[in-house]
Amino acid sequence: MKSFIVQAVKRILVGPPLYYAWMTLLLIFVAIGIGSYIQQLKVGLIATGMTSYVSWGFYLGNFTFLVGVAAAAVLLIIPAYLYDFGPIKDIVIVGEILAVSALLMCMMFVTADLGRPDRIWHLIPGIGILNLPSSLLSWDIVVLNGYLFLNLLIPGYIIYKAYNEKPVNYNFLLPFILLSIPWAVSIHTVTAFIYNGLAARPFWNASILAPRFLASAFCSGPALIILLFQIVRHYTKFHVKDEALHKIAEMIAVAMAINLFLLGAEFFKELYSDTHHLSPLKYLYAGMDGKGRLVPWIWTAFTFNVIAFFIFLIPFTRKRFLTLNLGCVLIIIGIWIEKGMGLIIPGFIPAPLGEVWEYAPTTLEILVTLGIWSLGLLILTINLKIVLPIETGEFTKHTASNGALASGRA
Amino acid sequence: MKSKYLILLLTALGIMGYCFSLADKSALAQSQDAEALKEIQAPTSEKEFPVPLRPLPKTITPCRACHGPEKDFPVNFKRREDLLVHTNIRLNHGGIRLWCLDCHHPDNRNYLLPLSDGKVIEFEQSYLLCGKCHGTIYRDWRDGIHGKRTGSWNGVKNYYLCVTCHDPHNPKFKPMAPMPPPKKPWTPVEVQARH
Amino acid sequence: MRHKKSSESGSSPGNRPPTDLENSSIKKTNSELLDRRTFMAGAASVLGMFAVSSCSWQEFIQNNFQRMTKEEIEQTVERLRKEYKEKYGKDFVVGTEGPLEATLFGYALDIQRCIGCRKCVYACVEENNQSRDPQIQYIRVLRFKDGDMDLEHSTIYYDPEEVPEDGYYYMPVQCQHCANAPCTKVCPVRATWTERDGIVVVDYNWCIGCRYCMAACPYMGRWFNFAEPVIPAESINTVTHYLGNRPRMKNVVEKCTFCIQRVRVGKYPACVEVCPVGARKFGNLLDPDSEISKIIRNKRVFRLKSELNTQPKFYYFFAT
Numbered sequence: 017m018k019s020f021i022v023q024a025v026k027r028i029l030v031g032p033p034l035y036y037a038w039m040t041l042l043l044i045f046v047a048i049g050i051g052s053y054i055q056q057l058k059v060g061l062i063a064t065g066m067t068s069y070v071s072w073g074f075y076l077g078n079f080t081f082l083v084g085v086a087a088a089a090v091l092l093i094i095p096a097y098l099y100d101f102g103p104i105k106d107i108v109i110v111g112e113i114l115a116v117s118a119l120l121m122c123m124m125f126v127t128a129d130l131g132r133p134d135r136i137w138h139l140i141p142g143i144g145i146l147n148l149p150s151s152l153l154s155w156d157i158v159v160l161n162g163y164l165f166l167n168l169l170i171p172g173y174i175i176y177k178a179y180n181e182k183p184v185n186y187n188f189l190l191p192f193i194l195l196s197i198p199w200a201v202s203i204h205t206v207t208a209f210i211y212n213g214l215a216a217r218p219f220w221n222a223s224i225l226a227p228r229f230l231a232s233a234f235c236s237g238p239a240l241i242i243l244l245f246q247i248v249r250h251y252t253k254f255h256v257k258d259e260a261l262h263k264i265a266e267m268i269a270v271a272m273a274i275n276l277f278l279l280g281a282e283f284f285k286e287l288y289s290d291t292h293h294l295s296p297l298k299y300l301y302a303g304m305d306g307k308g309r310l311v312p313w314i315w316t317a318f319t320f321n322v323i324a325f326f327i328f329l330i331p332f333t334r335k336r337f338l339t340l341n342l343g344c345v346l347i348i349i350g351i352w353i354e355k356g357m358g359l360i361i362p363g364f365i366p367a368p369l370g371e372v373w374e375y376a377p378t379t380l381e382i383l384v385t386l387g388i389w390s391l392g393l394l395i396l397t398i399n400l401k402i403v404l405p406i407e408t409g410e411f412t413k414h415t416a417s418n419g420a421l422a423s424g425r426a
Numbered sequence: 427m428k429s430k431y432l433i434l435l436l437t438a439l440g441i442m443g444y445c446f447s448l449a450d451k452s453a454l455a456q457s458q459d460a461e462a463l464k465e466i467q468a469p470t471s472e473k474e475f476p477v478p479l480r481p482l483p484k485t486i487t488p489c490r491a492c493h494g495p496e497k498d499f500p501v502n503f504k505r506r507e508d509l510l511v512h513t514n515i516r517l518n519h520g521g522i523r524l525w526c527l528d529c530h531h532p533d534n535r536n537y538l539l540p541l542s543d544g545k546v547i548e549f550e551q552s553y554l555l556c557g558k559c560h561g562t563i564y565r566d567w568r569d570g571i572h573g574k575r576t577g578s579w580n581g582v583k584n585y586y587l588c589v590t591c592h593d594p595h596n597p598k599f600k601p602m603a604p605m606p607p608p609k610k611p612w613t614p615v616e617v618q619a620r621h
Numbered sequence: 622m623r624h625k626k627s628s629e630s631g632s633s634p635g636n637r638p639p640t641d642l643e644n645s646s647i648k649k650t651n652s653e654l655l656d657r658r659t660f661m662a663g664a665a666s667v668l669g670m671f672a673v674s675s676c677s678w679q680e681f682i683q684n685n686f687q688r689m690t691k692e693e694i695e696q697t698v699e700r701l702r703k704e705y706k707e708k709y710g711k712d713f714v715v716g717t718e719g720p721l722e723a724t725l726f727g728y729a730l731d732i733q734r735c736i737g738c739r740k741c742v743y744a745c746v747e748e749n750n751q752s753r754d755p756q757i758q759y760i761r762v763l764r765f766k767d768g769d770m771d772l773e774h775s776t777i778y779y780d781p782e783e784v785p786e787d788g789y790y791y792m793p794v795q796c797q798h799c800a801n802a803p804c805t806k807v808c809p810v811r812a813t814w815t816e817r818d819g820i821v822v823v824d825y826n827w828c829i830g831c832r833y834c835m836a837a838c839p840y841m842g843r844w845f846n847f848a849e850p851v852i853p854a855e856s857i858n859t860v861t862h863y864l865g866n867r868p869r870m871k872n873v874v875e876k877c878t879f880c881i882q883r884v885r886v887g888k889y890p891a892c893v894e895v896c897p898v899g900a901r902k903f904g905n906l907l908d909p910d911s912e913i914s915k916i917i918r919n920k921r922v923f924r925l926k927s928e929l930n931t932q933p934k935f936y937y938f939f940a941t
Binding site: 566570571572573575577580599602603605609610 | 780911
Binding site: 211215 | 681685688755761763771772773774775776777794803806807808809810811812827828829830831832833835836837838839840841844845846847848849871872873929930931
């Protein structure tokens, strides 16, 4: 164990110049983020753009997006373990590590959003009070932590075996794998229910919200994974087959089709019935009372999503990496807007007593957000730096004890 | 809003004739602590229900000092616009339907016109007179629905009489300057510019 | 409890008995306290564990009010009184009166009477020690055009020379103290709950500041202290209740409590007392002879957004 840690640390500290540059960049952003966060703690949440009208903002927008990314790991699990689809099975572990990083970022975003992080122990059952079963936020804490546990356990076990050069006992692992499938669905469903259950906010209080969450999660998460795999296979010896990436792209096409269909259904219901429940949608897509900060953003998201849908739908563009990657980027940006600010902010506009007051993140909020993203990417990089060599067999008990240092690049 | 004031306009200077049903028991029952009230608030009108007496301003009493058959100002039942004295009073209550002696006792200005039982109404119980016209409002007031009460929700209450808030000669509630509006919330800079 | 105590840092390791109330940090000046707080809060959350008080040690480990024993409540109250004395130089009463027997508070507001003068807003601010900057006001007075009750067409920022204005009417909105309150349901730590007498309260020392309750409230009845509340010492109200108007800290949620410090001892809420037109009515819903019961029985009442089944104990009515 000791030699594992020593070797792991060495692997983290050693890499090509590009690796150092990347890590330094991330560390700078992390430092700025922490500094900004301390400032936020000092003056209070007044340092953010949130007001009593729009009481949630950029932090929870990013949180929501990242829950989707984490949930999408299930997309890889289903074919990998259940249908034994070889090409994906080989690489599923990377998806799970991505999920872990995304989950940690989720938790950081929620913590950043909390007014009193010093009282976070109030959430621990026993010494604190976790308001189950009535609070969906409490449920979300349960499912996110459970999902984190599963996503540490499954790849952790596989890595442990690989490191010790022993075969993986799938009989032991299968119950957890099976459990992680509904669990992945649950994290995004419960996150959707956080918003969905609030009758005060008609924009969220539509039963289509949870399905839309899932559909969009199954777009953005896998898109991120496709990009990540290409980076990984470019910089390491870890092998990812094209077949696997194209399979994932196919899934994205289906998910995006469902996502757009559900969006259309929502549009029809609100526009045709034309009640006051239309107001947030109107604010989002057309602006209201001369205020329409989100309008350009949401139309960008819509355009990107539609373009990406066609890219992934047509085999010609799906199978060419140039267009495939373009599609991935478009989808990530599109969903990030749609499931981030585009979901959170209109929930508060107009306010329950009818007023329209807008929200925009402050510089501090953006810096803290960048810091959290950087910290998440840092965790992801470090994890990959250790896990990938183990997976490829470069870093095992033997190599470790030999003190050999594989030249794996991150 | 306007109709409210119209109704109020018809209020305080009452009319003769109708006796308001005094027998409404609920009036007494309405206060849980009627007894406690009696103890603490010494001067209350005995009959109706416990209401603090409203002392009259020293300046206008006793009316008999001037008014009365043997005094300088004999009773004149003619409605007049311009009074020699009481010039500070601009009667704006009930339009031309009402004037001084529709409420004030012509023969004894220290009192208001009597109820149908013949007993005169004291100034301290002016609400009885108001109730002659404004029966429904009077009932609401007695129940604590109309008008203001302070003190204790489950104990001694301070009642505000009709004339505390409504000048009987000009009963319309006076407009007032509002307190400042709340501060507007923080808004994104470019949005602020447009406001 | 006024005797002197040795000065011991509140951030010292937690092996001191939590019952020790004589915390030293009270002796520090405000700014020192603040600096220490911020530093501590920063360090604590970055470490993500064992947050060694953005506050005193006792405040940090303080339990949820509903779970405190009698002794703990007494000790907490003593500690709070000292903190407040330090901060405002005045002796505070921090009441912990419980709900009265056979009492369920209800409120009624006569829309026909209200003239929109906002006297209630400011009486409430004074009574309940709301932050003047950033500004917190529990009561929002909505102005509607005659013939319209569309919330989206209302405003709270009207500012004419005189009220009431022709062609408009007013509807003050504050916490509706719902029987089926969406806000208490969503709180992840049960920092907010409905008392037996129907008052929805917040334990400011238990609130983690997630603002979920604010998102859940259809009436905007909840307010968040986005910064350290500022109240001039000369205008602070020293007669307080633990669950009511005691001074709050930054980054926690607060709300109207029907003036719990007043109504639990039999007084009317401040907004009722100040209303110049007597539009505000308050009383016991369980008492058939109370003003509020008579209003509900005899007048046409409605409750705001009743379609949401929040079942407010706040009624609007038209007296005439």
